[in-house]
Amino acid sequence: MKQVPYVASAREISKIYGSGDTAVEALRSVTLEVAAGEFVAVMGPSGSGKSTLMNCMAGLDAISSGEVTIANQNLDFTNDRQLTELRREQVGFVFQSSNLVPTLNITENIELPFLLAGRRPSAEERAWGHQLQRMLGLEQRAHHRPAELSGGQRQRVAIARALVTRPAVVFADEPTGSLDSGSSREVLELLRQMTDTLAQSIVMVTHNPSAASYADRIIVIVDGRVTHQLSGAGAEEISGLMLTLEESR
Numbered sequence: 550m551k552q553v554p555y556v557a558s559a560r561e562i563s564k565i566y567g568s569g570d571t572a573v574e575a576l577r578s579v580t581l582e583v584a585a586g587e588f589v590a591v592m593g594p595s596g597s598g599k600s601t602l603m604n605c606m607a608g609l610d611a612i613s614s615g616e617v618t619i620a621n622q623n624l625d626f627t628n629d630r631q632l633t634e635l636r637r638e639q640v641g642f643v644f645q646s647s648n649l650v651p652t653l654n655i656t657e658n659i660e661l662p663f664l665l666a667g668r669r670p671s672a673e674e675r676a677w678g679h680q681l682q683r684m685l686g687l688e689q690r691a692h693h694r695p696a697e698l699s700g701g702q703r704q705r706v707a708i709a710r711a712l713v714t715r716p717a718v719v720f721a722d723e724p725t726g727s728l729d730s731g732s733s734r735e736v737l738e739l740l741r742q743m744t745d746t747l748a749q750s751i752v753m754v755t756h757n758p759s760a761a762s763y764a765d766r767i768i769v770i771v772d773g774r775v776t777h778q779l780s781g782a783g784a785e786e787i788s789g790l791m792l793t794l795e796e797s798r
């Protein structure tokens with residue numbers, strides 16, 4: 550097995566949907582290497598390939614060429630069992646909709662990844678789940694069901710569920726896309742805190758320049774290629790760049 554110093558990486562990956570006249574080249578030789586404890590935002594116009602990149606890096610969608618690693622392992626897209634195990638053990642997901650199970654309480658929703666793996670959480674894993682609830686301000690809500698929470702609180706549960714298995718990397722696709730600005734800020738501050746205090750690596754797809762400004766690094770994808778990389782950029786600088794890109798299309 551090849552050893553690489555990144556928690557997740559895509560090297561010169563391409564992704565072609567379909568074939569012949571209807572083929573769509575969604576990614577063209579994209580490289581993204583995510584270091585331990587790094588928070589990366591992926592931006593770009595609609596249809597530029599952001600979700601495709603995330604899905605390929607998370608082992609949800611097969612690449613057409615190149616190489617993807619998670620936790621030092623090359624993903625073998627012909628091996629469903631390896632992909633499922635790697636995703637279960639090393640990847641956390643947060644989506645725009647928190648996708649909680651309505652009949653389970655908050656603690657049970659957070660422990661869901663263990664149940665889906667066909668086992669009960671260990672005492673240490675349970676304790677970690679409780680600690681995450683405290684860190685995310687959910688300790689008073691342990692026995693509530695998702696319907697009794699606000700959108701921002703539900704998204705915090707989704708973050709705790711993504712982190713409970715101590716994954717190498719969390720992929721977040723528009724995690725604040727359906728939240729109001731106050732709840733968005735809260736969720737982004739918590740994601741930032743997870744990187745700063747737990748060295749949790751995060752890759753977040755977003756359209757929103759203020760959301761992206763919480764990241765250490767921003768990569769911009771246009772027509773399936775990485776065209777820009779920014780480090781420590783503020784919302785205004787990011788907005789300016791996105792505006793220029795929209796105008797030049």
Ligand SMILES: Nc1ncnc2c1ncn2[C@@H]1O[C@H](COP(=O)(O)OP(=O)(O)OP(=O)(O)O)[C@@H](O)[C@H]1O
Nearest residue numbers: 566567573575593594595596597598599600601602
């Ligand atoms: N399953 C699919 N089959 C065929 N084409 C696809 C498929 N998924 C995505 N595409 C195409 O690949 C390109 C990139 O799509 P992708 O969803 O990755 O873009 P995106 O940047 O995430 O867009 P958005 O910001 O609108 O969510 C688009 O042209 C899209 O139409």
